[in-house]
Amino acid sequence: MSDTNAPSTDADDLADLTDEEWRERLSEEEYRVLRESGTEARFSGEYVDHLPEDGEYRCAACDEVLFDAGTKYESGCGWPAFYAAEEDSVTTTLDTSHGMRRTEVRCASCDSHLGHVFDDGPEPTGKRFCINSVAMEYEE
Ligand SMILES: [Zn+2]
Numbered sequence: 001m002s003d004t005n006a007p008s009t010d011a012d013d014l015a016d017l018t019d020e021e022w023r024e025r026l027s028e029e030e031y032r033v034l035r036e037s038g039t040e041a042r043f044s045g046e047y048v049d050h051l052p053e054d055g056e057y058r059c060a061a062c063d064e065v066l067f068d069a070g071t072k073y074e075s076g077c078g079w080p081a082f083y084a085a086e087e088d089s090v091t092t093t094l095d096t097s098h099g100m101r102r103t104e105v106r107c108a109s110c111d112s113h114l115g116h117v118f119d120d121g122p123e124p125t126g127k128r129f130c131i132n133s134v135a136m137e138y139e140e
Pocket of ligand 1: 060061063108109112
């Protein structure tokens, strides 16, 4: 029998996780950022000054690849910044919380909060994906 239709992806299961289950899977800080749209303190994250030649950054909640290390750059904003996300890896929505109009970035696979995207990034995209370190895991 073919197993091409087998439900294999973690992401499908993740969509059904309860808050309680997320709390068990994630650290307190990860839960606060990823599931409660929190923001880590400026310049506090482990990947702020992390500029590897290659590798990739994966979602800390579901392990999907989000950003290629080649798109990471030094923005000086205090959080890891990328000028592009991997294709179809993230979704964006308007966020009007805290009296600001920002574009929120979420993981397309598990709908966890990652950070925000701004229009002041470098070429070739002009985008600055400002992402919490705690929302990602770097892999060489
Ligand atoms: Zn995810």
